[in-house]
Amino acid sequence: MTKTQPVIEVQHVCKTYFMEGGNSQSVLKDINFSVNSGEFVAIMGPSGSGKSTLMNILGCLDKPTSGTYILNGQDVSTKDDIALAKIRGQTIGFVFQNFNLMMKRTIADNVSLPLVYQNINERTRYKRAIEMLNRVNLKGYQSRLPSQISGGMQQRVAIARALINNPAIIFADEPTGNLDSKTSDEIMELFTTLNKQGITIVLVTHEDDVADYATRMIKISDGHKVYDGLRKEYSKEKDKPC
Amino acid sequence: MLKAILKEAWISITAYKLRTFLTMLGIMIGVAAVVMMVSAGQAVQTYITKSFESIGSNLIVIGPAEIVSGGVRGGRGLPSVTVADITALKELKDVEATSFIMPAAVQAVYGSSNYGVSVRGTNPEFIVINNWEIEDGIMFTEKDVKAAKPYIVIGQTVVDELFGLQNPLGKTMRLKGKPFTVIGTLKEKGDGLMGDDQDNVILMPWTTVRQRLEGSERPQYTNIAFVKAVSEDKMERVSKRVEYMLRTRHRLKEGVKNDFTIRLMTEMVEKVRSVGFILSALLAVIASISLIVGSIGIMNMMLVSVTERTREIGTRKALGAPNNWIMLQFLAESILISFIGSFIGMIFGVIFSQIGGYILNYEVPISIWSVIVSVTVAVVVGIISGLMPALKAMRLNPIDALRYQ
Ligand SMILES: Nc1ncnc2c1ncn2[C@@H]1O[C@H](COP(=O)(O)OP(=O)(O)OP(=O)(O)O)[C@@H](O)[C@H]1O
Ligand SMILES: [Mg+2]
Numbered sequence: 023m024t025k026t027q028p029v030i031e032v033q034h035v036c037k038t039y040f041m042e043g044g045n046s047q048s049v050l051k052d053i054n055f056s057v058n059s060g061e062f063v064a065i066m067g068p069s070g071s072g073k074s075t076l077m078n079i080l081g082c083l084d085k086p087t088s089g090t091y092i093l094n095g096q097d098v099s100t101k102d103d104i105a106l107a108k109i110r111g112q113t114i115g116f117v118f119q120n121f122n123l124m125m126k127r128t129i130a131d132n133v134s135l136p137l138v139y140q141n142i143n144e145r146t147r148y149k150r151a152i153e154m155l156n157r158v159n160l161k162g163y164q165s166r167l168p169s170q171i172s173g174g175m176q177q178r179v180a181i182a183r184a185l186i187n188n189p190a191i192i193f194a195d196e197p198t199g200n201l202d203s204k205t206s207d208e209i210m211e212l213f214t215t216l217n218k219q220g221i222t223i224v225l226v227t228h229e230d231d232v233a234d235y236a237t238r239m240i241k242i243s244d245g246h247k248v249y250d251g252l253r254k255e256y257s258k259e260k261d262k263p264c
Numbered sequence: 265m266l267k268a269i270l271k272e273a274w275i276s277i278t279a280y281k282l283r284t285f286l287t288m289l290g291i292m293i294g295v296a297a298v299v300m301m302v303s304a305g306q307a308v309q310t311y312i313t314k315s316f317e318s319i320g321s322n323l324i325v326i327g328p329a330e331i332v333s334g335g336v337r338g339g340r341g342l343p344s345v346t347v348a349d350i351t352a353l354k355e356l357k358d359v360e361a362t363s364f365i366m367p368a369a370v371q372a373v374y375g376s377s378n379y380g381v382s383v384r385g386t387n388p389e390f391i392v393i394n395n396w397e398i399e400d401g402i403m404f405t406e407k408d409v410k411a412a413k414p415y416i417v418i419g420q421t422v423v424d425e426l427f428g429l430q431n432p433l434g435k436t437m438r439l440k441g442k443p444f445t446v447i448g449t450l451k452e453k454g455d456g457l458m459g460d461d462q463d464n465v466i467l468m469p470w471t472t473v474r475q476r477l478e479g480s481e482r483p484q485y486t487n488i489a490f491v492k493a494v495s496e497d498k499m500e501r502v503s504k505r506v507e508y509m510l511r512t513r514h515r516l517k518e519g520v521k522n523d524f525t526i527r528l529m530t531e532m533v534e535k536v537r538s539v540g541f542i543l544s545a546l547l548a549v550i551a552s553i554s555l556i557v558g559s560i561g562i563m564n565m566m567l568v569s570v571t572e573r574t575r576e577i578g579t580r581k582a583l584g585a586p587n588n589w590i591m592l593q594f595l596a597e598s599i600l601i602s603f604i605g606s607f608i609g610m611i612f613g614v615i616f617s618q619i620g621g622y623i624l625n626y627e628v629p630i631s632i633w634s635v636i637v638s639v640t641v642a643v644v645v646g647i648i649s650g651l652m653p654a655l656k657a658m659r660l661n662p663i664d665a666l667r668y669q
Contacts, residue, residue: 083582083662104586111584118666122579126279136583138268183583 028092029190029222030057030080035089037075049075051245052089057238059190062217063224064236064253071242073226074195080224081114081193082106094190111139115184117194117225121176123168123183129155130164133182140187154182158212174205181212185221192216194225198232210235269589273596276569284601287565290558291605292612295641297551299613299634300620305544307621307628312540314627316533323393323529324491324503326350326510330525343485344523347470349513350489356505358498363390364486366470368477374426374437381422383439383466385473391417391450393490401433401448404469412471417448419463442476444468499528558605559645566598566653570660577657578665591658598650599643606642610635 037050049072057063067073078084079091082098083106091099094113098106110116123132133154134147142150148164155164158178168176177197184192194213198206206229214235217223227233239256241249249256277284328343347364354362366385371378388403390396404415416437423432432446453462474484493502503526510524570577577590614630621628 078663081582083666107581107584107586110582116582118579118582122575122582122666124576124579127275131275135580138272139580139584139586139589141265141268144271187584 027059028056029059029094030055030224031090031092032056032080033090033092035076035079035086035091037072037079037084038087049245050079050086053242053245053247055240055247055250057222057224059222060217060220061222061238062214062236063222063238063240064233065224065226065240065242066228066233067242067248069228072245073242076242077193077195077224077226081116082109107139111136112187113190115181115187115189115192115221117177117180117184117192117197119196119199121168121173121180121200123176123179125168127167128164129160129166129168129171129179132168132179133164133186135183136187150186151182154186155179157185158182172205173201174208177201177205177209178212181209181216185216189221191222191224194223196226196228198227198229203231206232265589269592269596270600272593273600276593277597277600280569283565287561288601288605288608290561291555291602291642291645292558292609294551294555294558295606295609295638296613296616297554298548298641299610299638300617301547301551302544302631302634302637303613303617303628304620305540305547306631307617307626308543309537309540310627310629312536313533316529316536321529321533322493322496322499324493324499324506325527325529325532326489326491326506327487327525327527329521329523343487344514345486345489345510347484347486349510350486350491352513353491353506353509356491356502356509358494358502358505360492360494361389361393362489362491363387363393364470364489365390366473366486368473370439370477372422372426372437372439372466374435377426379422379425379464381464381466383468383473383477385468385470385477387470390467393492396453397451399449399451400431401446403448404467409469409471412469412475414442414444414472414476415447415468416444417450417467418446419450419465420452421461421464422466423449439466440477444472444476496530499530503528555641555645559602559649562598562601562645563649563652565601566594566650567656569597570594570653570657573657574660574665574668577660578662578668581660581662582666587658590660591654594654594657595647595650598653599646602646602649603639603642606638606645610638613638 032053032055035050035053036048038046038048040046053076065073065076075084079086080093082093086099089099090097093109096109098109101109124135130148130151133151137147137150152164155161158181160175160178160182163171163175163179168179171179177200181192192213197213198209201209210232213223213225223236225232225236233239233253236253239249239251239253240247241256326345328345345364347366350362350364353359363386368383368385370381370383372381384390387409388405391398391403398417399420401417403417404413408415418432426432426437427435432449435446436443437446438444450463450465450467491502491506493499507522507526511522514523516523580590581587613634617628618630620626
C-alpha cells in the first residue's frame with residue numbers, strides 16, 4: 023500500500039433531513055473529495071453549513087441520502103448497522119467537542135471502553151489503556167475520575183480512548199471548542215504528533231489557529247464544498263488584499 | 265461477552281447506590297411478602313393436616329341432618345341419632361369401634377375454685393376413636409356406664425384451673441352441686457382447629473350425664489357420633505352400611521331424605537385442605553400486587569436511566585458498541601436489580617415467617633417453592649420491566665444521542 027492510497031472517497035454525497043410534518047432540509051449537496059492515508063484535514067465553514075453532518079457520515083454514524091462513501095476501499099453506504107458498529111469500533115477513532123467521558127468511571131475505564139466491544143479481556147484492556155495514557159502524556163492518571171482533571175486533560179483522555187483500537191483515522195468534531203487557546207494548542211500539537219506517526223486526521227473547526235495545524239483544508243458553505251486545498255494556500259489567498 | 269456485559273451492568277447500577285437500593289427495596293418487599301404469605305398459607309395447611317392426622321382418617325362422623333330451605337343450607341336440625349343406634353352400628357362388618365358425644369356445659373367446682381367446662385357424656389371407646397391418651401389414672405369402663413357411676417376423666421386445662429399443683433386423682437369435685445370423682449386425666453392436646461381449647465373437657469359416662477346433670481327425662485340423642493372403620497379403604501363400604509342401618513332403624517321410607525348426615529373424615533380433610541390451598545393462593549395473589557409495584561419501580565428507574573444516559577449511549581455506540589450489546593446491558597441492569605432484590609427479599613421473607621411462626625407458636629415450613637418462585641419471578645420481572653427501557657436504549661440514534669444535552 024502506497025502512501026497515496028485514498029482512505030476516504032466521498033462521491034456525490036448528498037444529505038437531506040426529513041422532518042416530521044413533511045418538511046425536509048437539504049444539508050449536503052453533491053460533495054466530492056478524497057483523503058489519502060496520512061493526511062491532516064481541517065473542515066471549516068460557517069455555522070449550520072453541514073460540517074457535523076459530513077463528519078457523521080465520514081464517521082459511519084450516519085448514511086448519505088445519496089452518493090457513495092468508500093472507507094478503506096469498502097463501500098460503507100450499503101452496510102447495515104452491525105457492520106457499521108464494527109467499522110466504528112475497529113478502524114475509526116472519535117474525539118468529541120464535549121469529551122463525552124463517563125463521569126462515574128475511572129480514566130482507565132474510559133480509555134479502554136472501545137476494547138470492551140472487541141471482546142478483549144480486562145487485563146489486556148487495562149494494559150493498553152496505560153500505554154495510551156502514556157502516549158497522550160497522562161502517565162499515572164489511570165485511577166482518577168474525569169471530574170478530578172482539567173478540561174484539556176479530559177480531552178487527552180478522549181484522544182487516548184480514540185487511539186486504543188489503533189485506528190487508521192481519527193475524526194474530531196471541534197475538539198478544541200470547549201478549551202482555551204493555550205490548551206487548544208496542546209491538543210493540536212498532540213494531533214500533529216499522532217499525524218506524524220501515520221494516523222489520518224480529519225477535524226472540524228471554526229478557528230483559524232486550530233486549522234493552521236492541518237495541512238489540507240476543506241471549506242463548506244451552505245452544503246457545497248467551496249474550497250479544497252492546502253491550508254497554507256488558503257491563508258495566503260485570504261491575506262491577499264482584494 | 266456475557267461476563268463483560270454483566271460487569272458493565274454491575275458497575276452502572278452500583279454507580280447510583282441509593283437509587284438502585286430504593287428500587288431494589290420495592291422488589292425486596294414484594295418477594296418477602298409473597299414468601300411470607302405462601303409460608304403462612306402452608307403453615308395453615310400443615311396445621312390442618314396435622315390436626316386431622318391426630319384424630320385419624322378412617323373415621324366416619326354422624327351428625328344431625330342439614331336443614332335445607334329453598335336450596336339454602338340453614339344449619340343443623342335436631343339430633344336424631346340415639347345411643348342405641350350407635351351401639352347397634354358397632355355390630356356392622358369392618359367397624360372397629362363407635363362412640364358419640366352427649367354434651368353438657370356446666371360450672372365445675374373444686375374447693376373454692378370454679379371454672380366453666382365442656383362436659384361430654386360418652387362411652388369408653390371415645391378416647392380410642394379420637395386418639396386421645398390418658399395421662400394418669402384410668403378411663404371409665406362399660407360397667408361404669410351401665411351403673412351410671414359419677415366417675416370423670418378431666419383434661420389438662422381443668423387440672424390446671426382447679427387443682428393447680430395438687431394431684432387430682434381420687435379427688436371429688438362438684439358439677440351442678442353433685443359430687444364426681446376424678447379417676448383419670450387426659451394428655452394435653454392443645455388448641456383445636458377453631459382455636460378452641462381441647463383440654464378444657466370432662467369425660468364421663470353418658471348415663472351419668474343423663475342421670476346427674478340433665479335428668480333422666482333427657483332423650484338418648486347424641487349430637488355427634490363416630491364410627492371407626494378397620495381401615496381407610498373400607499370407609500366407603502362401612503359408610504354405606506351405616507347409612508342403610510340408620511335408615512332401617514329410623515324407619516325411613518324410600519325417597520325420604522336421611523334425618524342424619526354421614527361424613528367421611530377423608531373427605532373432610534380434602535375439603536379443608538382445598539380451602540387451605542385456595543387461601544394460600546389468595547394470599548400469594550394479594551402479595552403479588554406489591555411485586556407488581558416493585559416491578560413498575562424498576563421499569564421507571566430504568567427509563568429514567570436511559571434518558572439520563574442518552575449521551576453515554578451515543579458515545580458507546582460511536583465507539584463501536586453493537587445495538588444488541590446496548591440492549592443486553594440495560595436488560596442485565598434490570599435483571600441484576602430484581603435478582604438481588606428478590607434474593608434478599610426471599611431471605612427476609614423466610615426469616616420473618618420463621619419469627620412469626622415462633623411468636624404465634626405455629627410450625628412454618630421453609631418451602632423450596634418460595635425459593636424457586638422468587639428466583640423465577642425475579643428473572644421474569646427483571647426482563648419484563650427492563651425490556652422496554654432496553655429497547656428504547658437500543659433504538660437510540662447515535663447522532664441524536666450525541667447531540668442530546
Ligand atoms: N438530525 C437532524 N435533523 C434535522 N436537521 C438537522 C439534523 N442535524 C442537523 N440538522 C440541520 O442541518 C444543518 C447543518 O447542521 P450541522 O450540525 O451539520 O451544521 P454544522 O456545520 O456542524 O454547524 P455548527 O458549526 O454550528 O456545528 C443545520 O441547519 C441543522 O439544523
Ligand atoms: Mg457542528
